[in-house]
Amino acid sequence: MRTTYQYRLRPTAPQQAVMDQWLEKLRHQYNWLLSERFQWWEEHRCPVNACPLVCHLPQLKNQPDCYSQQRSLVPMKQARPWYKEVYAQVLQDMVKRVKLAFDRYLKGDSNGTRSGRPRFKGKGRYRSFTYPQASLKWVNGKAVNLPKIGKVKLILHRPLPDGFKLKTATIIYKAGAWYVSLSLEDKLVPSLMFDSPTPENTVGIDVGLKSFLVTSDGEEVIIPQFYRKAEKRLKRLQRQLSKKKKASNRCKKAVKRVAKVHRKITNQRKDFHYKTAKKLLSQGKSIGHESLNIKGLTKTRMAKSINDAGWGQFLQILSIKAERAGLLTIAVNPNGTSQDCSSCGVKVLKTLQDRWHNCSECGCSLDRDHNAAINVQKRAVGHPVQAL
Structure with a gap:
């Protein structure tokens, strides 16, 4: 089992200066290694015997990979001694980020979905660095001991779980605040068995x-x-x-003020989502929900309200928490959940302004969203109501 705990850091001014310098140095090296891969790709993207006449035949070079670029860090440190201040494993992890970004561009992820062309990181756009071989010995109740940075004050708002091994530690800078994300693993946690959904152990929700x-x-x-x-x-x-x-300096300060407000909104929304998910799952029932095309819905006139609600983040949190609780989240087809009667299955047409469901066939009368939630529950258990 793999899980991540994130905590707020309170670094001193000298520690913040060191971490800022690290991010800037890592950003420059990230851009350099990414440009090296782009250059090789442009020169070797087609075979020599199929090269168009308009191009020149360059001297063939070996394709840059993760290992060759990691080996290049040694002469780079000799040419630029200030890079010796950065922890060696942090630099090596940066090379892995370049590899992942470029591979997703050429080959796609595990599902075959390709990403867009990786971007060069502008100033302030490289916001995190990772210690790939962290240890629980680094963490005590009040601080985390980061190599080459020192003991940084830590707000341990919840204890680390027992029996887990610390795999990586990622330092993140977000809107004027520093955080550490601790990735934990316990291979002894057994795989959970899920009960088949039934009307008694499943609840439907309509967002x-x-x-x-x-x-x-x-x-x-x-x-x-x-x-x-x-x-x-x-x-x-x-x-x-x-x-x-x-x-200007005043512009930078104004940017930070705007960023802090956005950070507070994000934290409030995420806290609300976690508490709502916990309340739903405390009933010990699996959750059925609509499989919504949220990306498409955010292109409508209701985009601001949909983004404010954060349905996508909530459903993702709900899925993760349900799995850890041994419960299921079941996505169902959303077509007709608001229009179909949950009692007899007859389609009762409504506009978006109609907030009450009244069925003339069976006399069912209830709130539109409540009717949709019942339909979602019945579809989740595989027993949707069919119109006679």
Whole structure:
């Protein structure tokens, strides 16, 4: 079993300066190694016997790979001695990031999905570095001992689980704050067995914008709208930012103020999602939900409200937490869940403004979202209501 715990760091000013310097040095070397791969690809992308007449035949070179680029770090440190200040394994992990980014561009991920062309990192765009061989000995209750940086104050808001081995430690800089993500592994944790979904051990949920979600039991979770509530303050701060001279010190400070508001909104939303997922899973039931095309929905007029609700993040958190609790999350076809009657299966046409379901065939009358949640539950267990 693999899990990650993230904690807030409180580094001193000298420690922040060191970590900032590391990020900048890693950014430069990342761009250099990525350009080396691009150059080889442009020169060797087709066989010599199939090369078009408009190109020149370069001197053939070996393809840069992870190992050759890691070996190149040794002469690079001799030519640029200031790179010796960066922990060696952190530099080696940066080379792996270049490899992963370039391989996803050429070959695709495990599902065969290819990414776009990797971008060169601009100033401030390289925000994390990883210790690939971390140890639990580095962590105590008040600090984490990072090689070549020292003991950095740590806010251990929850204890580390027993029996797990620390694999990697990643230092992340986000909107003026430093965090450490500890990747933990325990190979002795057995694989969980999941019960088959039944009407008794499964609950359906319908996510929306009027309410964040409604369950098939009729429970409603109010939508918090964190971004909408902070929109007025963001508008004021962004107006102040627009009046600053670009790249000036005042501009940088204004950017940080805007980033802090966005960071707070993100943290509030994630905290709400975790608490909502925990409340749902505390019933000990599997969860059925609609398989929504969220990316497509964010291109509609309701994009701001959908992004504010964060359905995608919530469903991802729900899936992870359910798996660890030995429960299932079942995605069902969303077509007709709001239109079909949950009692008799007859299609009752409604517009988006119609918030109540009234069936003329069986007399079923209940909230539109509650009706959809019941339909989701029945589809999740494999027993949808069919119209007679």
